[in-house]
Amino acid sequence: MKKFMNKYEGFFFILPWVLGFILFTFIPLISALYLGFTDSNSITTPKFIGFKNYINLFHDNEFISSLVVTVKYAIFAIPLGILSSMTLATLLNSKIKGVYLFRTILYLPAVASGVSISLLWRWILDKNLGLLNLILSKVGIDGPGWLSEPNWVLPSYVLIALWGAGGGMLTYLAGLQDVPRSLYESAEIDGAGWFKKFIKITVPMLSPVIFYNVIMGLVGSFRKFSDAYIIGGAGNQGRFYMIYLYENAFNYFKMGYATAMAWILFLIILALSLLTFKSSSLWVFYNSSDKGKGKKQGLLHRKQKKDGNTQ
Amino acid sequence: MNIKWPKALISVLTIVFFTGTLWGCGTKNVDANTGSAEKADLSISTWAGADELKQMQVIVDKLNENATAYKLTIQSIPAEYNIKIQTMISAKQAPDLMWLSQEYIPMYATLGAIEDITSRAANDSNVNLSNYFDGPLDTAKYKGKLYGLPWISGPVVMYYNEAILKAAGVDFPDGNWTWDDFRVAAKKTTISIKGDGTIDQWGTVIAGWPPIQTWIWAYGGETIDKDGKIQIDSPESIKGLVMLDNILNVDKVSPSKEQAQNIGDADLFKSGKIAMYFGGVGDDLEKQINGKFKVGMAEIPQGIKKTTFSWIASTVISSRTKNKDAAYKALVDMTNATFQWKVVPPVKDGFDMVVKNMPEKAYGIDVIKKSAEYARGFNNQEKEAEIDNAIWEQIYSPLISNTKTPEAAAKDAAAKIKTIIGQ
Numbered sequence: 106m107k108k109f110m111n112k113y114e115g116f117f118f119i120l121p122w123v124l125g126f127i128l129f130t131f132i133p134l135i136s137a138l139y140l141g142f143t144d145s146n147s148i149t150t151p152k153f154i155g156f157k158n159y160i161n162l163f164h165d166n167e168f169i170s171s172l173v174v175t176v177k178y179a180i181f182a183i184p185l186g187i188l189s190s191m192t193l194a195t196l197l198n199s200k201i202k203g204v205y206l207f208r209t210i211l212y213l214p215a216v217a218s219g220v221s222i223s224l225l226w227r228w229i230l231d232k233n234l235g236l237l238n239l240i241l242s243k244v245g246i247d248g249p250g251w252l253s254e255p256n257w258v259l260p261s262y263v264l265i266a267l268w269g270a271g272g273g274m275l276t277y278l279a280g281l282q283d284v285p286r287s288l289y290e291s292a293e294i295d296g297a298g299w300f301k302k303f304i305k306i307t308v309p310m311l312s313p314v315i316f317y318n319v320i321m322g323l324v325g326s327f328r329k330f331s332d333a334y335i336i337g338g339a340g341n342q343g344r345f346y347m348i349y350l351y352e353n354a355f356n357y358f359k360m361g362y363a364t365a366m367a368w369i370l371f372l373i374i375l376a377l378s379l380l381t382f383k384s385s386s387l388w389v390f391y392n393s394s395d396k397g398k399g400k401k402q403g404l405l406h407r408k409q410k411k412d413g414n415t416q
Numbered sequence: 417m418n419i420k421w422p423k424a425l426i427s428v429l430t431i432v433f434f435t436g437t438l439w440g441c442g443t444k445n446v447d448a449n450t451g452s453a454e455k456a457d458l459s460i461s462t463w464a465g466a467d468e469l470k471q472m473q474v475i476v477d478k479l480n481e482n483a484t485a486y487k488l489t490i491q492s493i494p495a496e497y498n499i500k501i502q503t504m505i506s507a508k509q510a511p512d513l514m515w516l517s518q519e520y521i522p523m524y525a526t527l528g529a530i531e532d533i534t535s536r537a538a539n540d541s542n543v544n545l546s547n548y549f550d551g552p553l554d555t556a557k558y559k560g561k562l563y564g565l566p567w568i569s570g571p572v573v574m575y576y577n578e579a580i581l582k583a584a585g586v587d588f589p590d591g592n593w594t595w596d597d598f599r600v601a602a603k604k605t606t607i608s609i610k611g612d613g614t615i616d617q618w619g620t621v622i623a624g625w626p627p628i629q630t631w632i633w634a635y636g637g638e639t640i641d642k643d644g645k646i647q648i649d650s651p652e653s654i655k656g657l658v659m660l661d662n663i664l665n666v667d668k669v670s671p672s673k674e675q676a677q678n679i680g681d682a683d684l685f686k687s688g689k690i691a692m693y694f695g696g697v698g699d700d701l702e703k704q705i706n707g708k709f710k711v712g713m714a715e716i717p718q719g720i721k722k723t724t725f726s727w728i729a730s731t732v733i734s735s736r737t738k739n740k741d742a743a744y745k746a747l748v749d750m751t752n753a754t755f756q757w758k759v760v761p762p763v764k765d766g767f768d769m770v771v772k773n774m775p776e777k778a779y780g781i782d783v784i785k786k787s788a789e790y791a792r793g794f795n796n797q798e799k800e801a802e803i804d805n806a807i808w809e810q811i812y813s814p815l816i817s818n819t820k821t822p823e824a825a826a827k828d829a830a831a832k833i834k835t836i837i838g839q
Contacts, residue, residue, distance in 0.1 A: 147506040148527045231674040253674055253817055339817055341809065355499045356801045358523060 141368050145361035158365035168366065170341055171349040177259055178345065179326035182266040187318050190273030195307065197274065198281045215272030223335035226265050227252070255340030265332060273318050280314035312389045316381070323377050327370060346370060455487040456742035460750065461501060461511040465494030475753045483749065486742040505529045510734040512743045513750065516564065518555035518728045518793045519800040525558040526798045531733035533744060534562040542748050551792035552762035556730045564730035565747060567754040569762035570696035571726045571791035572626045573783055574717070578710040580605050580617065580691040589714035591786065595634065595659050598692070598717040602669035605691035619669035619691050621684050623676030626694045627725045628812045629794065631656035634719030639807060640833070642795050649830040656719060657811065657822035665818045673816050696727055697784045698759040702776040713780030715787050726791035728762065760788055799836050806832040
């Protein structure tokens with residue numbers, strides 16, 4: 106018995122997690138896979154209908170529209186979000202007075218409740234009574250109907266996303282702490298200016314953090330829900346993928362259809378994530394990994410060669 | 417050092433945790449038929465919360481004291497009620513009795529989730545179906561069968577700010593106003609109070625409420641008729657939509673949808689910025705206005721006939737209840753007791769309690785009585801939620817934002833509804 110316990114005690118310790126995973130993740134996942142092939146309304150016994158849900162989805166204009174809205178949002182929100190977070194982090198990495206206060210203030214949106222923020226933004230973006238158009242009117246600009254004119258709905262959501270850039274900023278700040286000062290010092294000796302240092306040192310050294318934020322941004326953009334659920338938007342431009350999925354599952358009793366949508370979403374996120382991972386060898390620089398070592402050595406070698414200091 | 421005891425402790429904790437998890441996932445095996453003291457334990461779900469829940473608890477306590485067949489327990493679900501009910505039904509954990517808003521009855525009836533009470537109600541001396549107004553009772557029926565008993569029917573009426581109408585030289589509505597009369601009054605009361613040209617007082621507020629059927633029905637139209645035929649693009653329906661379009665986009669007598677959403681259309685009226693507001697007869701306006709201005713109440717304007725939408729809810733029995741007799745008895749007792757509580761009960765002899773329970777509504781009791789007579793619900797369909805969404809997206813929202821003509825909107829909505837109901 107003692108021998109048995111010694112051999113397998115590790116398995117017993119992880120057993121609760123394994124069982125939890127099987128019961129609450131693996132089995133629901135397989136059930137969901139099956140549900141996607143049924144006409145489930147979540148109440149009566151589901152009937153197997155093969156690929157009908159998947160076929161119907163691609164003939165459903167509202168599905169296509171919600172997918173297009175989500176993709177458009179991701180195309181703009183992810184790069185702009187990364188750019189703004191990184192810019193903020195770079196600015197707040199300098200030794201300026203009250204830097205901790207600025208960091209705290211800029212991080213606040215990340216800890217505020219999603220629903221209250223959404224309500225706040227609905228007011229800010231109001232055409233007639235909103236803060237944004239009030240400010241614009243002070244400089245002589247007649248602000249648009251941010252949420253009432255279909256063409257302005259997507260920019261409004263991108264704006265809201267950018268307002269939350271403080272959340273991403275924290276990861277870049279952490280990344281910036283890891284950039285060796287020596288790289289900047291040697292670049293300065295070579296006469297590199299602020300911009301060159303940023304492009305040639307900061308960005309490559311932060312590339313693992315950028316990579317992480319691209320992946321998280323992809324997942325977040327495609328799963329966008331709470332603010333869109335509250336804010337909405339004219340002409341279906343605020344109806345993101347997850348909103349339409351939710352409507353089908355819980356408003357229209359089309360659980361099978363909604364589950365099929367969830368699987369398509371999973372495949373989209375999986376494909377985009379794999380693409381990003383695959384492309385990472387071209388642009389992500391790992392300071393300490395074997396994969397990155399070659400590149401790092403190459404960079405140093407090039408630098409040393411340029412300095413006329415090859416070994 | 418002996419390190420065996422921490423391992424033993426962790427092993428015990430692991431077993432306790434694991435057993436606890438499985439225990440928690442298990443189903444309680446309680447005999448609902450018998451319960452305590454030979455009464456059937458029954459649950460009733462409600463969206464009531466806070467004060468409303470306390471009032472309901474008093475009613476339920478009283479019923480439990482007198483009942484011999486059941487003991488009712490309230491299951492309060494104040495948020496996301498419909499989704500939680502759907503999930504409970506799906507998990508076969510539905511409450512024995514449930515409050516349901518009118519539009520959900522056909523869907524749950526079709527899915528067999530709620531009990532058909534047609535024959536029980538017809539043969540029950542405690543239920544007087546002829547005492548019900550037709551409008552509310554129709555919403556509890558689907559394909560000729562009765563699935564629940566309505567307990568509230570709140571017709572939409574027109575509240576007005578007497579000071580604004582007086583200042584604009586508009587006579588108070590007398591119950592015979594047409595929608596054209598309404599347009600004249602609304603135009604006169606849509607003005608810039610500050611005098612800087614910016615409109616800050618409006619004739620009315622229409623931003624998604626009342627339902628678009630208000631105008632469609634007024635001119636003899638329907639969205640879908642009782643036989644399930646799509647009528648939203650009929651000439652009568654379009655006439656109603658044209659009237660709404662005129663109010664919104666020709667006369668421009670309503671604030672924007674964003675303004676109404678951000679401030680709240682009822683709050684706009686309560687703040688004295690709206691001359692005429694469409695609200696339910698039970699809306700708590702008078703107390704909140706608290707004498708800031710005098711409120712009047714009138715029947716809503718008419719087209720070719722008098723009609724108004726009524727917010728109706730019923731109590732239904734879950735088809736999975738283990739004691740159907742007791743559940744039916746509880747349904748009837750609870751419904752009859754609710755007639756003495758909720759404003760307005762859907763029955764013809766229920767008006768005495770309106771003034772008793774909401775004395776601030778005494779001034780409008782005649783209007784409430786008249787409106788209740790012709791108030792009605794939708795011709796609800798199995799896919800009512802999808803249809804409502806299509807009507808909002810294809811007609812109401814585009815008309816509010818002035819992006820479609822009524823004719824085009826009606827055509828688009830008809831096409832969309834056709835695909836939903838598979839016609």
